[in-house]
Amino acid sequence: MTPLITVNNLCMDFDGKRVLKNISFEIGEGEVLGIIGRSGAGKTVLMHLLRGVEQPPTSGKIIYHIAACDSCMYICMGSAAKKKKCPECGGKLVAKDVDFWDEKNEEIKRHIMKRTAIMFQRTFALYGNDRVIENVLHALDDINYPAEKAINRAADLLDEVRLSHRMMHIARDLSGGEKQRVVLARQLAKNPFLLFADEPTGTLDPETAHLVHSMLTNAAKSNTMGMVVTSHFSQVIEEVADRAMLLVDGEIAKLGSPTEVIEEFMKDFVDEEEYEPPSLGENVLIARDVYKRYISVDRGVVRAVNGVTFNVAEKEIFGIIGKSGAGKTTLSRIISGIIEPTSGEMIIRIGEE
Ligand SMILES: Nc1ncnc2c1ncn2[C@@H]1O[C@H](COP(=O)(O)OP(=O)(O)OP(=O)(O)O)[C@@H](O)[C@H]1O
Ligand SMILES: [Mg+2]
Incomplete structure (x- = not known):
């Protein structure tokens, strides 16, 4: 070595x-x-x-x-x-x-x-409002890559991280894994x-x-x-x-x-703690047939949340698991009231109401 x-x-x-x-x-x-x-x-x-x-x-x-x-x-x-x-x-x-x-x-x-290049847990190093290809072009511009060859080089880099099919998408709309691959392409641009x-x-x-x-x-x-x-x-x-x-x-x-x-x-990774489930109370959250659709110029109708129904009771710890792009963040935003569902009901008990 x-x-x-x-x-x-x-x-x-x-x-x-x-x-x-x-x-x-x-x-x-x-x-x-x-x-x-x-x-x-x-x-x-x-x-x-x-x-x-x-x-x-x-x-x-x-x-x-x-x-x-x-x-x-x-x-x-x-x-x-x-x-x-x-x-x-x-x-x-x-x-x-x-x-x-x-x-x-x-x-x-x-x-x-x-x-040297960097990559972190949070994909902060992206221009969210720009297209994927533009993100890579910015990175090439930063190192003064010859402008006439930049488009080809950017396309090759996106190919390398297998994101050619997302080239014209807005970076912000990509899933976490895809964003991280744009970050990688941007970093590889620095050679x-x-x-x-x-x-x-x-x-x-x-x-x-x-x-x-x-x-x-x-x-x-x-x-x-x-x-x-x-x-x-x-x-x-x-x-x-x-x-x-x-x-x-x-x-x-x-x-x-x-x-x-x-x-x-x-x-030294032993999990010996005894777990006793608490007795659950009444429902504090009721989700009925919740949908969230986005219309995107590039991708047409995006069904971010697609007919989700569940209840969460008092004292319950409710986990949402799913692959990258499955809709976890969108659903969490609907639950917390940051965005409105396209259809369906999200009923949350606040105080006694
Ligand atoms: N700028 C700082 N000022 C004071 N203490 C710091 C600073 N940066 C890190 N520390 C302390 O140094 C120790 C090591 O932190 P570090 O962030 O490197 O851990 P880590 O292994 O990366 O943890 P994680 O897996 O959570 O990212 C911690 O006790 C942390 O509180
Ligand atoms: Mg750390």
Whole structure:
């Protein structure tokens, strides 16, 4: 393995509390590293430090082993220095070990960050009112991609995340899994050598998550792109990671194959609590034949909620489960009164009425 990043004795304190404790490891070129750990273990803090955002570490170092073009400052993985030629301008590539958080490396750090990409649980990085293709075109524009070739490149990227059939749809109207794939296409537009994904599929159902995972894996393989993926779901690590790390209270509890790391993670996962169902009261919510239809220029009639009937009683905890795009959010909005159903009744008891 040719290391891309070396992390050395990294520590991070917040208000005197140590949340990352002497973290040392390496990430190889093109490697997919999965970081698993419970909520609060320090996954996101570590990810921020690796990406170079927020505050610098309290102590320790992150070294990027890269190759930088001596004329245009384009950054490649370290091993590219052997090829010697910059793919952007034909200049000379020079291998460098960059102490990422050292203030005097501020400028090269910015150039490195341009070649890394991000993906988070919430798909905030989208222009909701714009079409899918426009979203990808914006991303290409951001990196000054030649305008005359941009349309073709955008179409290829959408093909890669298998969203060609949604090209002309408004981004806001897509399901969660589809939105996340537009985000991925936008990030791939940057032609990154490393992608940081913090809980990228945390809000998706297992099947949709699986789809997004396979796109991540394909993208990594076909673009020789490394990835750092965090999650507290073992499915993510199982499906995408070459190697995994278990973080427990800011320490590396295990570093190894995904299978052994997940096994360790699951060890202290015992569910012994006795559950006693409460006695339920009267109905507080009655939904009768609730429909919500949208008319969309692109998709015609969208049946977001399609004849739903159920009751919820006092003290009852009622769960709504369904695949991405099944209508959960629309139904929740109808229940909370944010939107009106197209037809049907949603009766809610407030106080004694
Ligand atoms: N900016 C900050 N200021 C103070 N404390 C912070 C800050 N960021 C994180 N922490 C603390 O650092 C610890 C690790 O948080 P982190 O967000 O990295 O956990 P995580 O593993 O990503 O959890 P989750 O799975 O919930 O996303 C927590 O105790 C958190 O409260
Ligand atoms: Mg987190």
